[in-house]
Amino acid sequence: MKSVKLDDFEVERFMNITRNLHHEKPHQYEQVRIKDNGIVFILYNSKKLVYNENPQTVDLLSLIVNKKRTLCNKKQKTPNNSACNIQSYTYTIGSDETGKGEWFGPLVVCAVCTSQSENHKLQQLGVKDSKKLSLNQIIDLYHKIEKLGIKHEIIALKPFSYNKLYAKFKKDKKNLNHMLAYLHSKCITNLLKQLNTHDVVIIIDKFDSKKMNEYLKIDPEIKVIQESNGERYTPVATSSIIAKYHYEKILKEIEKRYNINTKKTKIEDIDKNILDKVAKTHFKNVQKYLK
Known part of the structure; x- marks a missing residue:
């Protein structure tokens, strides 16, 4: 369709x-x-x-349809939000996560829902992929995004909660991508419940299409796009900024509480008794230390 x-x-x-x-x-x-x-x-x-x-x-x-216009085609791609199949929708939902590749700290998943006018405002603020921004820029943009009142959903798992949820998925013979698909789907469906229309397109920074399709149970008429480098779309970039802000905030709280600097401290210097509260224990370097 x-x-x-x-x-x-x-x-x-x-x-x-x-x-x-x-x-x-x-x-x-x-x-x-x-x-x-x-x-x-x-x-x-x-x-x-x-x-x-x-x-x-x-x-x-x-x-x-007016012959001067081009019908939206799933294969059409142009920079930023100029793809016609994005602009033709009233709302765009974009989701991203931070922390999945780090052995320490939390995992934060965020989904953002924006109108076309909000996308324009976010672009004017300078919103782009958080990996291309300094921490100070991320903090500044986060507060500006907050003032705009952009609809968003966040799931922030501190290491202890992350480890419990991961163990549950592992018990069911599932992996990290299953867990990510579950978390992304939860954020997205919570946003969809707040809308009174199906005129929305969902963009997900691609990690595993098959597993994402397995967990994202929504009306099949709602268009879903899974793309690598999804942060080129403003809603996904906005999600990446919000997720990174909360990741750094939680990481700072963890470091203060347990008196460690996760970016400088070697894993061998961390007390094994608190490891599941500061680290993702399924990572190979953590598993090796725990043996």
Whole structure:
């Protein structure tokens, strides 16, 4: 299934051209639902039109959509948020995580929901991948993002909680990617519950598409994009900044409480009795030390 955002004139043309096709009862948030001999159209209240790639459907669509515009294509990619299949949605949800590759400190997963106008404001602030920012820049941007009131969901697992959850997944013969998919899905679905529309596209910084699809149980009509370097999209970059801010904040709390500097202290210098409270114990260097 593909989609395109219609303008008022195109909606009117759509209504006229499809009036003799078989109409089904619209679902929630839908204005029109058509299924007729392989032709499928779903028009949402937001004016987003979802359609199948049946040749007859495409022929009808060419009569509806302004020929000067390009229909959104899943393979189209352009820098930042300029891909048409991103701009054609009312909301964009982006998710990212920080801390999965560090043996010390927490794991923080964050998902952000933005409108197109909020994306523009975030771009003006200078939001970009947190890996390209200094810690001071991250702190400054985080507070500016907070002032904008951007919808977001965070799951921050301190090492003790992380280790318990990881052990649970391992017991079920699952790995870290299963756990990440579960956490990302939880943040994303919590955001979706706050929206009164399905006119949203979800962008996830790709780590394991198969496992993500296994855990993300949402309406199949909602578009999900999993891309490497997903931080090029403003909502994902915003998630990376929020996640990194909370990661550093929690890490500082851990270091203060246990009187250690995880970035300078060797693992052998940490008391084994507190290791599960400061470190991710399934990491090979931690396992080696614990033996």
